[in-house]
Amino acid sequence: MSSVVQLATAYRSVPASRLALLGTGVVGTAFVERYERLQQGNPGLPAFAWLANSRVLHDCEGTPEQALENARASLPNTSDLPPWAETEALRRGDVLVDATASEIVADRHAEWLARGVHVVTANKLGSGGASIRAHAIADAVRTSGARYGDSATVGAGLPxxxxxxxxxxxxxxxxxxxxxxxxxxxxxxxxxxxxxxxxxxxxxxxxxxxxxxxxxxxxxxxxxxxxxxxxxxxxxxxxxxxxxxxxxxxxxxxxxxxxxxxxxxxxxxxxxxxxxxxxxxxxxxxxxxxxxxxxxxxxxxxxxxxxxxxxxxxxxxxxxxxxxxxxxxxxxxxxxxxGAGAEVTAAALLDDVLSIANG
Ligand SMILES: NC(=O)c1ccc[n+]([C@@H]2O[C@H](COP(=O)([O-])OP(=O)(O)OC[C@H]3O[C@@H](n4cnc5c(N)ncnc54)[C@H](OP(=O)(O)O)[C@@H]3O)[C@@H](O)[C@H]2O)c1
Structure with a gap:
């Protein structure tokens, strides 16, 4: 492949394929409920692949609501690693929604973006944390073609x-x-x-x-x-x-x-x-x-x-x-x-998912 073609490949936008959610608290729950409602009339939404909290990861082969219920009811994680640490579960083109307030999760935003995984976040610790992390996120977006949806982080989706x-x-x-x-x-x-x-x-x-x-x-x-x-x-x-x-x-x-x-x-x-x-x-x-x-x-x-x-x-x-x-x-x-509340925040997250899914 010539270097010109390689460059074009690197900057090409990545089409969205599947959806994954981290965080099943107040915002994560509102997100799943809104996803289910929207999905009825909107075939443009990516399919829900899995969701996880700090204790467990559940695939969404049944309904996302069922997976949410199971995840919320699960026992504490006894391993040193978070249940989603094996993020081979994430592929290029997937959309990862971060509805946690976790430093560990925010620390992975840049890496996921660099791999071509879109990140949509309510967690402010990505681009609202340390400068080095915010720069890494901006660089990964520039070079990978993956997108960073952050409209839920400030003003809960206000423009x-x-x-x-x-x-x-x-x-x-x-x-x-x-x-x-x-x-x-x-x-x-x-x-x-x-x-x-x-x-x-x-x-x-x-x-x-x-x-x-x-x-x-x-x-x-x-x-x-x-x-x-x-x-x-x-x-x-x-x-x-x-x-x-x-x-x-x-x-x-x-x-x-x-x-x-x-x-x-x-x-x-x-x-x-x-x-x-x-x-x-x-x-x-x-x-x-x-x-x-x-x-x-x-x-x-x-x-x-x-x-x-x-x-x-x-x-x-x-x-x-x-x-x-x-x-x-x-x-x-x-x-x-x-500018606050789970409903408006979940709506802002879904708007970003839809915007990515619709290119
Ligand atoms: N609540 C609001 O109205 C609102 C409005 C705007 C923005 N936000 C932002 O939205 C985010 C979520 O808020 P929330 O109110 O939904 O919080 P929450 O109810 O405390 O829920 C946080 C969720 O994150 C999960 N979590 C924590 N560490 C994790 C890790 N390392 N890996 C995977 N999951 C992890 C928790 O798992 P466990 O269930 O296992 O503990 C929990 O499910 C925060 O960044 C918050 O600032 C919230």
Whole structure:
């Protein structure tokens, strides 16, 4: 084969063949349910080959729902290796959906892509983690022809990443991106009225499934840091995690506790938030947890904004993001909508699968 033909082969897009799912938790379950519903009317979806969690891998020769039920009911894995470690189960052209929050899984994204396996992910640790991993993923996409579907990682499928990439592809420079990027923190600050204790709202958000089971993961700002990294990298900025200044909302005493001690100590949040709220209220301002990057740097933290500020709008778990670029200089492009929840996340994953399957 001549080198020109070899090059053409390497860059040719890889047609999608079969589907595999890692993660059978809240998002994985919603994904399987939506897949079954969509499959009725959409012959364009790839066939479900297998699904796995940290304990077991099940093939989907019956229905994916049956495999899901079996996987969810299985006993802990006693081997040192994850049950999907033998990824010969993955072939060139397969679509691997990552519905975990696992570093081990994110570490394999680049390798799978390099082998021509498409990766669709809700896991932010791929392109929202270490720079070296994000670069490896981008390189593998460039050279293999496999695709990386990441629209579920930020804004649960809102057209955020898509819009940024379209602006950059159209020759725009991105000047600044800022906004409310956490659905759970959006809900907390939309609800908190300064009258009832903040800890009560945190418990309520956890019970509604808006926060992680350990709400410190949301309150620490770590989740927003990862989303900001994904957005910045999509905008063409080579930002590392250490370059994002993060102001955690978790007091040191609370950060030090074990998960089982947490609930009894959430009241530690009440006094500091009551003070913040009172100060903002006196000035007619509202509290919003924002992520922001521009040419100067990147930051994540709580801010008090004038009530009529564009980023104060929205309700419930809405994300609200402003993009400033060459063409949106004075008035930003504003994108708003529900940015959390298993249903919208699963829908975003399936949209990416369909987009790959339809070439
Ligand atoms: N929940 C939401 O509303 C939401 C919204 C947007 C994005 N996300 C993102 O979606 C992802 C999944 O969230 P979730 O709420 O569904 O989490 P979850 O309910 O905790 O489920 C996580 C799943 O990942 C599996 N897992 C963990 N390590 C694994 C490994 N090494 N190999 C294979 N499977 C592994 C777990 O297996 P076991 O069952 O064996 O423990 C579990 O099935 C996360 O990255 C999250 O940040 C979630």
């Amino acid at each position: 955020l990443l898509r819009s940024l990439r379209a602006l950059v592809a159209g020759g725009d420079r991105i000047h600044r991106v800022e906004g409310v990027l956490s659905g759970s923190l959006a809900w907390l600050f939309n609800q908190y009225d300064g009258m009832r204790p903040f800890s009560g709202f945190v418990r309520e958000a956890r019970e509604a499934g808006y926060t992680e089971p350990d709400p410190r993961l949301d309150l620490s700002g770590e989740d927003v840091r990862r989303k900001l990294l994904i957005l910045a990298r999509a905008a063409g900025l080579s930002l590392s995690a250490e370059e994002v200044r993060v102001e955690s909302l978790v007091p040191v005493e609370l950060a030090a506790l074990a998960v089982h001690e947490l609930d009894g100590a959430l009241e530690l949040l009440d006094a500091p938030f009551a003070t913040c709220f009172k100060d903002a209220y006196r000035k007619g301002e509202k509290l919003r947890f924002l992520g922001r990057f521009d040419g100067e740097g990147a930051s994540v933290g709580l801010q008090a904004l004038p009530a009529d500020h564009p980023l104060c709008g929205g309700s419930g778990t809405d994300n609200r993001v402003a993009i400033f670029s060459d063409r949106y200089r004075e008035q930003p492009l504003l994108i708003q909508g529900p």
